[in-house]
Amino acid sequence: MRRLSFKRLICMDALMEREKEELSLSLEMPKTYLPISMADAPYLKCFVPKTEEQQKEEENTYKRYEETMSSLPREKGWFTEHIYRHQGFWYPSYYLPGVMVVQDQNHFQAHASDILLATSPKCGTTWFSAIVFAVVNRKLYTISSQKHPLCTFSPHDLVPRLEHTLYINNRIPDLDMLPSPRLLGTHIPYSSLPQSVLDLGCRVIYICRNPKDTFVSMWHFINKIRAAMSKSPLPLEEAFDMLCAGASDFGPFWDHALGYWRASLHRPQCVLFLKYEEMKADPAVHVERLAKFMGCPFSSEEVKEGVVDDIIRLCSFESLSSSEVNKPGSMLKFYFRQGKVGDSVNYLTSGMIERLEQITENKLHGSGLTLSV
């Protein structure tokens, strides 16, 4: 029988405390700002107790990838000191070792039934995580119930991000602990997804948003994080130049979108490409599209009974942002700001808008993808 380290045999509360301690140390951020909402968040089950030997092995795996990272080209980061270029994209130093571990088939194996929600940061991850969770689990959790998990957990707890929540801080989680279909979030670009996701034809939902609103949303978010880390704000103009140069977290933004766009054209049964603005304009149509794509279409009875409308209401900006779990003094409230289309005109000069539109036109030329509002 394996001898388990007593340090590892800890209850969920203690696990969360340790998680917060480690995260706060690695991010130099107060513990209260960390993105963990509840002690019993379902994904915590994946952090099974490990022997000291296993622990050491996992630490070594991460250390190896940290060393690999340190030899890569780097630039100034938005919230971490540096971002590093890996396989053509820029990653915050905090996430990249975890991304490399996920890409290693010894440490992550997709299941054919997995559903991945892929996004560039600030394109609608929180909103679509809530929708995807509510749609897939609607038979398990009645949408109108006060006890729905979205009333108790952040959408980020229900669709945990591979490189953000699961593979991080020297952890190799046991994802078999998640219920099937496993709902997993990621910011990893299409060309860098774990090979097993592509080989098994897992369903991937990609959400895109127009670059102007995405940039302004990111700039606000980053500066809230920087404030929590006692760092000075990143000036809008500087952040804008970094974005235009492609050096944004998980960027270049346009290449990220194009990778998934092309995949959605070549493998429409595996990759669904949706836009934040389209969901805003006609949520019922797109929630139904999502359900169909995920293999759980709404019956005509469900539509008649108003299940689609109930999901839209439950996952709306107003409903999620006013939920108790997303309000307290944690980073979770940073995921909600305005939730509107077109707010960027209040921040960008006409010169900036022109420059961004020009880059977007050049980058997307001939692809069939449009990202204007």
Ligand SMILES: Nc1ncnc2c1ncn2[C@@H]1O[C@H](COP(=O)(O)OS(=O)(=O)O)[C@@H](OP(=O)(O)O)[C@H]1O
């Ligand atoms: N339910 C709902 N409906 C519509 N919009 C919503 C919703 N929840 C979050 N938001 C807005 O999404 C922006 C945050 O993006 P992400 O969730 O992708 O952030 S992250 O990548 O997970 O960090 C951020 O956009 P901005 O308001 O423009 O900053 C959030 O306000």
